[in-house]
Amino acid sequence: MNEARKEIIQVLVVLTGIIFAVKLFFVQVVDNKYAQLADSNALLREVEYPVRGLIYDRHGDLIVHNSPEYDLYVVVKDTRPFDSARFCDIFDITPAQLRQAFRELKARKEYKPFKPTLFLKQLSNYDFAKIQDRLDELPGFFIQARTTRSYNTPSLANALGYVSEISKEQLDRDSLKLYRQGDYIGQSGIEQFYEAQLRGTRGVRFKLRNAKGIVQGAFNNGKFDTLSRPGLDLTTGIDLKLQQYTELLMKGKAGSAVAIEPATGEILALVSGPSYDPGLLTGKAFSSNFKLVSADTNKPLFNRALMAQYRPGSIFKIAQAMTALQEGVITPDTRVRCDRSIIACHGSHTNEDLRGAISNSCNPYFHQVFRRMIQKGKTNDPFTDSHLGLEEWNKHIWSFGFGKKLGVDLPNEKEGLIPTPRYYDRAYRSAAWKFSNIYSLAIGEGENLVVPLQMANFAATIANRGFYYTPHIVKAIGKDGKSLPQYQQRHYTTIDSAFFNVAVDAMQEVVESGTASYRAKLQDIVVCGKTGTVQNEPPLKDHAVFICFAPRDNPKIAIAVYVEDAGFGGRAAASIASLMVEKYLLGETKRPFIEQYVLAGKFE
């Protein structure tokens, strides 16, 4: 009987061995959960934040740079109970802020007790020095260095945009997992548009740590570590002096001033008024300042240069003239009687040719011109005829960059509006509309909407005698780099180049003897311009608009200025634009009285 017991014992031993071998096989070979857990145990991912690219103006003057900033992170698992009063003392916060920080910590999407999580943001440089010595008292807390944006000038806020912590929605949309909670991302302006170029690449160092979280050295001798690569620097086409001067001129006014180098499409100045100091939206005070800036009823965050859709007014007459010449419905010598019975006019002219009509901004002339384009008499039905005429007219107008997004390297650009036949079909709920319903378009009123950037681009197109480069802020990405490829190709209008000479002559006359002759005329530079006075709701004054380029031959700068509620375009807008021309081409104004007139801002 007892012999059998020997076998039972042998079976027991072997069975135990087999059970262990099988269980071990499952734990070690089949289930790789443990290997991952081991990595999260012992591997510490130390992130090295890259330096964000710098932003320069066209002469190499630094506009945006970085300054160091320190965030406090915590690994909750590694913390020990601490004296909260002392904690508040070290970090210079109130007990309420500490409680708030803990609440926010737990609410974070990726919060895990064993992962480093952002605890306090943006300790200032001074704080950091103080804290560094005393951090030993607080196991589980550590400081992560990174950089924040700093601005050398209070200018250019709307073009630059700002950088702030990535939002929950942005994190969710980040399918490539490039960002993590607490990371910074460009939120508007070129900071947003060139985010991919500016952000650089994060570096990661894998370190081994023991159960107390103390680092024991590099993992695999740093084989998997990557260095952080700084973002690319951007050189803008902005002329910082011109930008600052224009902002000074636009101070206290609502509107926009945009200057473009016609030969390249580079934006020399992009001003939206009212604006804000970009230095407000950075660093520790970001959230409180952002509340103030975004709640401001003047809407300083609203970039009027590309988001404000205005009726263009009389500057649009140039486009009408070019289109009519191309369509062959007029010649430069075509004269139209200034019949003010349908549409009002100004000045004492009576029977002008095209040049005179532009220079005096004759409304009846362009009413007649527009009629000839829209009602060509191709059919007997005036409705169908207008339909066809408007379609042809659309094509030409679009080729100037109106009615569509130009594609500037800034987010949130608006397309404006150039009404199409379909637009009126919908507006009138039928095809029952004809020229007499839409004639306001003739003089840039009616449904036409144009953003200031398109006006400046229009001025550049005339300066180039028929083509434009898409306006863009950034002229070079990285060291010795180029602009993006879409900014290196010409866009031709549908108008023959020769017709533009008529416009150029007329615009020269506008400045020399026409509607802008007093305030836009310069002694040594031939300026070509066109005024516009856009109707406003009384008792508000009309909007003032002026486009120009200079010098007449081989133009260096094309400008559009739009000042809301400033009355006649020949006053506010023409003054500002001509001062910008002087500033850019001569470095200073020789007409202090005009500068005074603009700064005073009364425009009587």
Place this chain on the structure above:
Amino acid sequence: MRRDEVSGLDWVTILIYLAMVVLGWFNIYAVVYDEAAGRDIWDLSLNSGRQLVFIGASFVIIMVIVIMDLRFYEAFAYVGYGLIVLLLLLVPVIGKEVGGNKAWLGIGSFGVQPSEFAKFITALAVAKYIATVGFKMDNLRNQAVLFLIIGVPMALTLLQKDTGTALVFTSLILVFYREGMSPFLIIVGASAAAIFVLTLLVPNEIYLYAGIGVIWALIILLGKKKVGRIVLVTVGAIMISGVIASVDYVITDVLKPHQQNRIKALINPDADPLGYGWNVTQSKIAIGSGGFWGKGFLEGTQTKFDFVPEQSTDFIFCTIGEEHGWVGTLLVVSLFVALLLRIVYLAERQKNRFTRAYAYGVLAIFFFHFAINIGMTIGLFPVIGIPLPFFSYGGSSLWGFTVLLFILLKLDSHRGEVLQRI
């Protein structure tokens, strides 16, 4: 030492022993290895260096065991038993406390654990008693004495709060079984333990009671309907229900909080991986991260960086699992299975009852350590602090196991001689 005394030793066992001791030594070095410190395996300030000293001392001990007269061991059994009981009584008075257990006697800078030596002495005493002329296993008085022999050192180690070592003595019941004791007691004990664990695993005890009711009804309905049988089955069912009812009481009122946690961790280590499940979780992570081939000697991160507690001693198996993978753990498990089967073989070739009983005592003790230690590191048993023989760091345990094994080899080498009763 005569030549034939050495050559008579069982070399298969010795080879397994040497393999285990050497592997164990390397593993202890792997635990304490610190690249930055640059200290080598021989450094006496490291556990690995000290373990080498202990191994060297083991060889001296082996020589002494082999030289010693054969009859000494049987003669020494009761005397030694008396001495060790005395020492165990003294430990709570003059001992020093290490890791919550007051089980150490300090001798200079070294400490020894009398309980490690109590294991082989108790095995000798049990063997000697079984070998007594006129001993009958089914004699109740004889059984009572046997349980007394293992019960006294068990009680004394329990007093030192060393639950692990105390439980080791119960393994000697295997010897009783092999020598003819009815398996009834073992079956009852094992069933009680199984029901105990089952109660912990099943969320509501109602299911268990219901299950017992169903089984009880089935046995009565399907079997012969004799009064005696019905009474027996009913009594059995009531007793099992009693065990279930007592589980809650034992868990909450008898066991200490850390012991309750160890049992809870066994059932669901993920419930609180940073709290009471820490040991088991970290141990499984370390072993599991080794994969098939392991991370390589000295490449382990989990054991080296202190994620696993008690990694030199009770959790040494984790280092093997992490650095040498399934291949390594399979080797170690195989070595133990080979050693145990070899001991069974040795036991069964004995002609005298003392040696055979002692051999089964050796088997029982090794088997218990092997099963419980590895079982706990992979989450099959609750955490019970007992070492893995020949692998865990420590002089007392190494020497204790060495003496245990080599007394058997010494006795075995003289199996051909007719023992004269003293």
